[in-house]
Amino acid sequence: MSSTEKIHPSISQATGHAVSKKAYHHGDLRAALIEATRQLVEEKGPDSFSVSEACRRAGVSTAAPYKHFKDKTEMLVATVLEGMVRHRNKMLSALEGVPEGSTERITAIGMEYVAFALNEPGIFRLKFGGFTDRIADPRLEESGQQSFGILLTEVAKCLGEPGITDEVRRRGFLLWSFVHGLSFILRDKGLAEKGGDFELYALLEEIAERMLR
Amino acid sequence: MSSTEKIHPSISQATGHAVSKKAYHHGDLRAALIEATRQLVEEKGPDSFSVSEACRRAGVSTAAPYKHFKDKTEMLVATVLEGMVRHRNKMLSALEGVPEGSTERITAIGMEYVAFALNEPGIFRLKFGGFTDRIADPRLEESGQQSFGILLTEVAKCLGEPGITDEVRRRGFLLWSFVHGLSFILRDKGLAEKGGDFELYALLEEIAERMLR
């Protein structure tokens, strides 16, 4: 698929928007713009992203996005939200088949977390390291909490706690901090320099054990 | 001090530049622009920073910076480098008076790391979470390695290892990941929500113990 090809998704599923806005002129410009934004953020980096270029890629005028998004920031937020949904779903499916209450479940979540950072570094940066100064969007906040909740549930089972106790929250916070930092470092350094030295899975296992012991 | 006051530092010390460029028209425009950049990055956030505004604050035309920096990115890099020097010096002075080979030294470094992230979130973001897509400057890389070296030295002493062995590197990497992630999370959430729940120093102590045991 050529990178300059216009984007015309048939149906907007990921946006979670009213089906009523589905097919006017473009088909689903909102979804197309989100996809163009996602591509550009990965190709050029979040800082070099421009609305104009997304418009060119979606094959519409530069004024068109403003019928769907308040401004550039909202466009990025929508794109990040879409990414977070994918991220969460990946984490959940990574848990399938892994024994309940085992530390491997924690490790699996961590692997998926790091994988997302490495596979979609642009979105990852927008989501986390990103533009807190530009956005304090409650939807991003909430979406993050949901993902954190998945981890906490697993930690509770691992520790044999009855629910999300203070201790669970504390351990979860420590684990999250570690995996979060690891993701950033690996993403920044590139897998070559740091990931080559250590086996990622072994690293995450060791951490899970040290933290949950 | 008014935020619109012009910046006229008497002597450029932090830039580490040839003294020959000290006093032409402005005094030391290079240093003044770095300071203006630093202020703006903290006030408006790294994404909203503009060269024009830095010029206004330094009281020069918008073309003036290009006599000192190749482009906007180089201006930001110079500002981040200056911040990294300050950061490293703070870490080093945090070690003074703390017993050699104690885990408190590790904790002290961690505290300083987190403090920098919280006190200078804009620079911290540019330095790390920041604009890897825009910059892969070798000077930033090297400066980061130097800071990491400080940590590794302390880890080696803590573990009683003869030098920077593979095991030291591994533990140091784990510790760094954790503190790095913690800094990001605390910075993003704001101290209120997360830092309120846990005592930062205690958290870092616990981590140091779990990691170095």
Place this chain on the structure above:
DNA sequence: TCATCAAGTTAGCATCTCTAACATATGTTA
């Protein structure tokens, strides 16, 4: 059928980065 409204368009303003051409201070050298 036709009025309404959603979703596009074009035109244009304000701002931004960066360059070219010009102006001036400084320090050097004949």
Place this chain on the structure above:
DNA sequence: TAACATATGTTAGAGATGCTAACTTGATGA
């Protein structure tokens, strides 16, 4: 000391961008 070379600044302007206003078009439903 006069003239030159260079560092450092200025003004003017090209090209890109974010966003708005005003207009056009096409789908939907009374």
